[in-house]
Amino acid sequence: xxxxxxxxxxxxxxxxxxxxxxxxxxxxxxxxxxxxxxxxxxxxxxxxxxxxxxxxxxxxxxxxxxxxxxxxxxxxxx
Amino acid sequence: xxxxxxxxxxxxxxxxxxxxxxxxxxxxxxxxxxxxxxxxxxxxxxxxxxxxxxxxxxxxxxxxxxxxxxxxxxxxxx
Numbered sequence: 001x002x003x004x005x006x007x008x009x010x011x012x013x014x015x016x017x018x019x020x021x022x023x024x025x026x027x028x029x030x031x032x033x034x035x036x037x038x039x040x041x042x043x044x045x046x047x048x049x050x051x052x053x054x055x056x057x058x059x060x061x062x063x064x065x066x067x068x069x070x071x072x073x074x075x076x077x078x
Numbered sequence: 079x080x081x082x083x084x085x086x087x088x089x090x091x092x093x094x095x096x097x098x099x100x101x102x103x104x105x106x107x108x109x110x111x112x113x114x115x116x117x118x119x120x121x122x123x124x125x126x127x128x129x130x131x132x133x134x135x136x137x138x139x140x141x142x143x144x145x146x147x148x149x150x151x152x153x154x155x156x
Binding site: 003005017018021022025026027028029030031059061062064065066067068069070 | 081083095096099100103104105106107108109137139140142143144145146147148
């Protein structure tokens with residue numbers, strides 16, 4: 001069974017770079033990566049927050065948050 | 079030909095988590111990931127700095143730096 005991962009972003013340039021270089025680099029044989037645009041789907045903000053996401057872009061693997069560089073704080077998306 | 083990537087760390091807990099979850103998640107069919115302990119091999123600090131690395135853990139893919147969470151500033155390793 002593949003490991004679930006979520007890549008949270010807000011369409012910012014820093015986010016796009018992280019998506020193209022890091023999120024898309026994950027091994028597709030082992031990971032199911034869901035790309036979530038938190039600026040467009042604000043109803044997913046609580047889910048991201050409860051995983052510990054503080055800013056975007058962020059990659060959550062197995063429920064563990066990894067902030068990749070810094071595009072915007074989650075509070076700026078509300 | 080595989081894309082070269084460097085994962086720079088300093089053995090800190092934040093670094094270990096990022097290594098195990100992110101660096102090791104990269105697709106081995108597409109990436110050659112080198113793990114570099116900057117605390118032990120300080121002679122590689124200039125190389126990391128010139129790639130734009132400011133703190134560890136950081137993943138450099140194709141020369142582009144991605145800081146993953148925050149363990150320590152590079153200046154603390156000198």
